[in-house]
Amino acid sequence: MRYEGIVYRPPSEANSLIIQATIGCAHNKCSFCSMYKDKIFRIRSLKEIFTDLEEARLYYNNITRVFLADGDALSMKTGDILSIINKINELFPECRRIGLYGAPKDILRKTTYELMQLHNAGLGIIYMGVESGNDDILTQINKGVNAAQVAEAGRKAKESGIKLSVTLISGLGGKKNWMNHVVDSAKIINDIDPDYLGLLTLMLEQGTELWKKVKSGEFQVLSPEEVTLETKVLLQNLQLSQCVFRSNHASNYLTLAGELPRDKETLLLEIDNALCGNDRYRAEGYRRL
Numbered sequence: 001m002r003y004e005g006i007v008y009r010p011p012s013e014a015n016s017l018i019i020q021a022t023i024g025c026a027h028n029k030c031s032f033c034s035m036y037k038d039k040i041f042r043i044r045s046l047k048e049i050f051t052d053l054e055e056a057r058l059y060y061n062n063i064t065r066v067f068l069a070d071g072d073a074l075s076m077k078t079g080d081i082l083s084i085i086n087k088i089n090e091l092f093p094e095c096r097r098i099g100l101y102g103a104p105k106d107i108l109r110k111t112t113y114e115l116m117q118l119h120n121a122g123l124g125i126i127y128m129g130v131e132s133g134n135d136d137i138l139t140q141i142n143k144g145v146n147a148a149q150v151a152e153a154g155r156k157a158k159e160s161g162i163k164l165s166v167t168l169i170s171g172l173g174g175k176k177n178w179m180n181h182v183v184d185s186a187k188i189i190n191d192i193d194p195d196y197l198g199l200l201t202l203m204l205e206q207g208t209e210l211w212k213k214v215k216s217g218e219f220q221v222l223s224p225e226e227v228t229l230e231t232k233v234l235l236q237n238l239q240l241s242q243c244v245f246r247s248n249h250a251s252n253y254l255t256l257a258g259e260l261p262r263d264k265e266t267l268l269l270e271i272d273n274a275l276c277g278n279d280r281y282r283a284e285g286y287r288r289l
C-alpha cells in the first residue's frame with residue numbers, strides 16, 4: 001500500500017484498514033486546520049486504489065473495517081465510490097463497515113438516491129465536521145457553508161440510512177463568541193440528531209490563519225475552565241434521540257463518554273466535579289483545570 005504524507009483518520013477507525021481514495025482536502029481553506037496544507041488535492045485512480053486493496057488482502061487475513069481517506073473521499077463520483085465499495089466487498093467478505101469523511105458540500109452534491117445506493121452497497125458511516133452551528137463563526141473560519149447547509153447535509157445523510165458521526169470544536173468562538181457558538185451548535189446538532197457526536201477542543205496550529213489572529217490579539221482563546229463550562233452548556237442544550245457522545249480526543253481537557261440522552265445527568269455531574277476541582281478527577285489523571 002502506498003501512503004502519501006500524513007494520513008488522518010477518526011479515533012474510532014484506529015483498527016481499520018486505511019486506503020487513500022483521495023489525497024488532501026478539496027476545500028483546504030478552514031482557518032484553524034493545517035492537516036492537508038502540504039498536499040495538492042487530487043482523486044486517485046481506481047487502478048491505484050484497487051492495487052492497494054489487493055496488496056492489503058495479501059498482508060491481512062481479517063479486515064473488518066475499511067476507512068477511505070483523505071479529507072473528503074465523498075467528493076469522488078458516486079459510481080467510483082460504488083466500484084471501490086464493491087471491490088472491498090469482493091476482496092474482504094469479512095468487512096463489516098466502510099467509512100469515509102464527507103464535507104457538507106459533498107453530501108449536498110449527491111442525491112438522496114445516490115447516498116442510498118452507497119448505503120446499500122456497504123457504506124456504513126460518514127464523518128462530517130460541523131465545527132460550529134453559528135453562521136458568523138462558520139464564515140470566520142472559512143468553512144465554505146452556512147449552518148442551514150450543514151444541517152441539510154446532516155439530515156440528508158441520515159435519511160439515506162448511513163450512520164452519521166459529526167464533530168464540533170470547543171472554543172471555536174473564542175472569548176467573544178463562545179455563547180453564540182455553543183447555543184447555535186446545540187441547535188444544529190439537535191436539528192441533525194446524529195448517531196455520533198465527537199467534541200474536540202480547538203488546538204492552535206502554527207501558521208494557520210487562526211493562529212495569526214491569536215497572535216495579533218484579534219482572537220482570544222478560551223481557558224480550560226471556559227472550555228469545560230462551554231461543554232456543560234452544550235450538554236444542557238442538547239436534545240437528541242439516541243447519540244453516542246465522546247469528548248475523548250487528545251485535545252480535550254476532560255474526558256467524557258456516554259450515550260445521550262441516557263447519560264446526560266452523569267456527564268453533567270462529571271463536568272461539575274471537574275469544575276469544582278474534585279480530587280478524584282485529578283487522581284485519575286485528567287489535566288487539572
Ligand code: SF4
Nearest residue numbers: 025028029030033071
Ligand atoms: S474541510 Fe476539514 S480537512 Fe478540509 S480544511 Fe476544513 S477542517 Fe481541514
